[in-house]
Amino acid sequence: MKGIKYMCGIAGYVGDRESADVLVDALSKLEYRGYDSAGIAVFDHGNIKVKKCKGRLANLVEKMDEEGKPQGHVGIGHTRWATHGEPSDINSHPHGNKRVTIVHNGIIENYKKLKDFLIGEGYSFASETDTEVAAKLLDYYYDGDPMKTIAKVLSEIKGSYALGIMFRDFPDEIFAVRKDSPLIVGVGEHENFIASDVPAIIHYTRDYYLLDQNEIAVIKKDSVKIYDVHGNEIHKELNTADWDVDAAEKGGYAHFMLKEIHEQPDSVKRTIMPRIMDDMPDFSAEGFNPDKLKNYKNIYIVACGTAMHAGMVGKYIIEKMARVSVTVDIASEFRYRDPLISEDDLMIVISQSGETADTKAALELAKQAGADTMAIVNVKGSSIAREADMVVYTHAGPEISVASTKAYMVQISIMYLIAFELAYANGKMDEAECSRYTKMLEEIPEVIEEAIALxxxxxxxxxxxxxxxxxxxxxxxxxxxxxxxxxxxxxxxxxxxxxxxxxxxxxxxxxxxxxxxxxxxxxxxxxxxxxxxxxxxxxxxxxxxxxxxxxxxxxxxxxxxxxxxxxxxxxxxxxxxxxxxxxxxxxxxxxxxxxxxxxxxxxxxxxxxxxx
The missing domain is CATH 3.40.50.10490 (Glucose-6-phosphate isomerase like protein; domain 1)
Structure with missing residues (x-):
């Protein structure tokens, strides 16, 4: 299963077992994919009942022990790695309303435009997530026919997604669809499943279908049917997993590090595409633009270890392209050398976790000096992300191996986009040249894939x-x-x-x-x-x-x-x-x-x- 993309974990169940128990067990095998919140939705006496909360899966289990868990045999579940909206009970999945409830892995790139449209149609939103937009769009188009509704929504959303969907009017089945995010359909005896990966279901069955792009699966207790977006049924080969649970969690790779090396093309693509508009860098969603960037006197890049090395690459390319002075410092040295940083300067801090102690302290020092601060981090809602004036999230997903690979790569990709933006702002390259470089960056995931072949x-x-x-x-x-x-x-x-x-x-x-x-x-x-x-x-x-x-x-x-x-x-x-x-x-x-x-x-x- 090489080239796998992931950011959150999805599970779904239809059968005779208590679905809440199956979903929690399945999500426990997927928690390495995301662990800032968890939730499930279950058909409980004709209604969709949702339980979700911030934190690890254990928090959800504790909550259900105290409040009672949903009772029923059909449900969907989710363990989250935040991309839109900080970790919170409200931003946790599932999302939806009484008619439609979904779980989602991926990024809806045009969610802002769709959200504005839905607000104009009278919808209100409780969360900050792009997922709630997809749920409300499904509700908007729902006319009693799930297949037509899903096809209509797929024609409007842009980005990557794996969706598990429940319609209140269809209490004996769940629906699933994917594009650029992984999703499989597990096939058991008088029970069937959906999951982001094999580990979630291997305790129950080793047989599964791999969903291809924009294929829609309809899962019932005793049947699985898969269709294209036009409603034509597709007959697929049934796969059988021949690895053990430990190997399955690594997607068939011997180690997480190798798996994460292979995930780099997808991680880079997920990170840069939301920041590119019409082949030009676009950080408007992060709160800065070319006019803001060009006014800084000096730029400081501060980080530790691998993140500092990404900053070194950033220094070279920013100075070469934008002709702006950049100082790179190890965070532990920066904070103790009484640095010359002022309110005219920008500090960029880089941290995979967003919790690195020395980097956080350097950020606080810069803020005390009146400098603007920008954080490049991978963890939504982390301490550094909360404290910085501007935040650029790298969408690498969880990195399990201690030795960083894909986090480093996505950090560099952001440094390139910032360099292009700054060079354009300073008049060191015109729009055509900036667009040319941005296009080359858009193509770099394919080149990284070629490098992996070495x-x-x-x-x-x-x-x-x-x-x-x-x-x-x-x-x-x-x-x-x-x-x-x-x-x-x-x-x-x-x-x-x-x-x-x-x-x-x-x-x-x-x-x-x-x-x-x-x-x-x-x-x-x-x-x-x-x-x-x-x-x-x-x-x-x-x-x-x-x-x-x-x-x-x-x-x-x-x-x-x-x-x-x-x-x-x-x-x-x-x-x-x-x-x-x-x-x-x-x-x-x-x-x-x-x-x-x-x-x-x-x-x-x-x-x-x-x-x-």
């Missing part, structure tokens, strides 16, 4: 590293910024010491570390720097280094320059960090695997650092 070459390179005591990563410009992340990724999961250096600095001391067969991973993707980088590679090679070269596809490489060459797929050199990051991640992953390490939970590390 997996076997990266595995071979990793096999040459496992006995090393120490490594060097080298590069120039953007390649140096990228080498910092490559080095961190390797050391944190393989436990091999590694350092990154600007290639031009080797002769100023570091080259003395080179010994016979010592691995050096070199990156050469910037055409104007390639000649100098190759010269530096020759310097280490002549001193006995074993060189792995990651290069742009057109680089002419002489024999003997490198022991292993990994040529990247074609992309503009400005966007190469998003392509070259993939083999660096894969090399680190396979080195750790070959050493027998616990890849997803490396020693001494936590996913987010919430203390100093």
């Amino acid at each position: 997996e076997s070459k990266c595995q071979f390179a990793a096999s040459k590293l496992i006995n090393a005591d120490s490594l060097l990563y080298i590069g120039r410009g953007l390649d140096y910024a990228l080498s910092m992340e490559g080095s961190l990724k390797l050391k944190e999961i393989s436990y091999i010491h590694s350092e990154s250096y600007a290639a031009g600095e080797l002769k100023h001391g570091t080259i003395s570390l080179i010994t016979e067969q010592m691995p050096v991973i070199a990156i050469a993707t910037q055409k104007n720097l390639e000649e100098k980088t190759i010269s530096n590679i020759k310097e280490v090679k002549s001193r006995g280094a074993f060189v792995v070269l990651i290069a742009e596809p057109e680089l002419d490489i002489e024999d003997g320059v490198a022991d292993i060459v990994i040529k990247l797929p074609q992309a503009d050199q400005l966007l190469m960090p998003m392509v070259a990051a993939v083999p660096l991640q894969l090399i680190a992953y396979y080195t750790a695997v070959l050493k027998g390490n616990d890849v997803d939970k490396p020693r001494n590390l936590a996913k987010s650092v919430t203390v100093e």
